[in-house]
Amino acid sequence: MSGILTAAVHPTIPDLITFIVAGLMVLAGAVGVILSRNPVHSALSLVLTLFGIAVLFIAQQAEFLAAVQVIVYAGAIVVLFLFVIMFLGVDKRENIESDPLRGQRPLAVVLMVVVLAAVIALGVNAHWATGVHHLVGRTGTPASNTARLGRSVFTTYLFAFEATAGLLVIAVVGAVVLARRPPESTGEADLEESEALGTGSDADGELGDGSAAALPEAAAAADESAEGMAPAGSEPA
Amino acid sequence: MSIPGDWYLILASALFALGAFGLLVRRNVLVMFMCIELMLNAANLTFVTFSRMLGDIGGQALVFFVLVVAAAEVVVGLGIVVAIFRRRSSATADDLHILKG
Numbered sequence: 622m623s624g625i626l627t628a629a630v631h632p633t634i635p636d637l638i639t640f641i642v643a644g645l646m647v648l649a650g651a652v653g654v655i656l657s658r659n660p661v662h663s664a665l666s667l668v669l670t671l672f673g674i675a676v677l678f679i680a681q682q683a684e685f686l687a688a689v690q691v692i693v694y695a696g697a698i699v700v701l702f703l704f705v706i707m708f709l710g711v712d713k714r715e716n717i718e719s720d721p722l723r724g725q726r727p728l729a730v731v732l733m734v735v736v737l738a739a740v741i742a743l744g745v746n747a748h749w750a751t752g753v754h755h756l757v758g759r760t761g762t763p764a765s766n767t768a769r770l771g772r773s774v775f776t777t778y779l780f781a782f783e784a785t786a787g788l789l790v791i792a793v794v795g796a797v798v799l800a801r802r803p804p805e806s807t808g809e810a811d812l813e814e815s816e817a818l819g820t821g822s823d824a825d826g827e828l829g830d831g832s833a834a835a836l837p838e839a840a841a842a843a844d845e846s847a848e849g850m851a852p853a854g855s856e857p858a
Numbered sequence: 859m860s861i862p863g864d865w866y867l868i869l870a871s872a873l874f875a876l877g878a879f880g881l882l883v884r885r886n887v888l889v890m891f892m893c894i895e896l897m898l899n900a901a902n903l904t905f906v907t908f909s910r911m912l913g914d915i916g917g918q919a920l921v922f923f924v925l926v927v928a929a930a931e932v933v934v935g936l937g938i939v940v941a942i943f944r945r946r947s948s949a950t951a952d953d954l955h956i957l958k959g
Contacts, residue, residue: 632861640861644869651873651896655880660888667892670873674899677866681910683918686902693925698895698932705936706888709943715886729882733875740871744864754912766918773915774922785926792930799937802944 639680646673658714664702671695685767866907874900887939887949891932898928 632640646669653666671694678687759769774782877896884890902921909917939949946953 636860640865647869647873648876651876651880654889654892654896655876655884657889660886663889663892667895670896670899674903677869677903678906680861681866681906683906683909683921686906686918686921689922689925690902693929694895694899698929701932701936702888702892705939709940709949711886711888711949726883729879732882733879736878737871737875740874741868744867744871754914759913759915769915770918770922773919777916778919778923781923785923788930789926792933796933796937799934800940 636680639676643673643676643680646670646676660706660711660715661703664699664706667702668695668699671699682766685770863907863911867904870900870903870907873897873903885950885952887942887951888936890951891935891939895928895932898924 650666650668650670650673653669654663657663657666671690675687675690675695678684678690874897877893877900880893880896881890884893902924905917905921905924907917909915909921942954943949
């Protein structure tokens, strides 16, 4: 196990091919997420990255996490992204050539390069991994990886596991509260709001490309509906 | 002999830098969320790599919890996006300047 920490190891050809292919998948997917004009294409590029990460997990004897990665990330989270994209109807090309904040992109490139160089320099200085071996428990063979991970989660990390359950319940309740329509706007104000939103999206569609020109109209419509809602909400009170 | 761990760490830092770049550059809130997912995955890859390098299962347990937190973050974040979209009919981060005091 200490051989991994030293730099002078020669990987076998299948390992090398797996690493290169999966690494290219990861990086190509990440570039695709950033450069796609259409959010749907970004989500599909994200799937490519997640599968590459799952392959790298398997290459590092983390079989259970690879399965969870595919099921939870590619299966649930990306589907949730796609659902929201379709639900909101933002699956159209957007203009990513314009740079509203002048000089933001060069600064972002500089920051990215600096962060990358700093992290790699820190890793080289620290010889990548220092610390106690087998502190919590051994990783085990591929066959026993899931059993060892389960034993670790349900003994050493039991409190964190229970806190996780609480976090998930809070997230579900929060999502329901956030996504629900406010109960005050169930009357005619609700109708007005949906009409206003309808005209806003119509104007958006006529102008085509998603468009800064349609925004003042939509904003005005949203303001109108907000004004229409206020008396309806205050009367019963 | 398998791939040395530092190769994985360099790949993970490149993925993290790409995610950070996308988060800084893109305006669509949904794409910004996807870039956060990229950064979380880079962190997960780092955890698994350290877990292998030190022969310790704790890193993999931590990835398990990061996955759960990522799922909760996406659920709440997309709920906020839907709530904003209902008012503003756009999913662009620049339109949220009305939040300033």
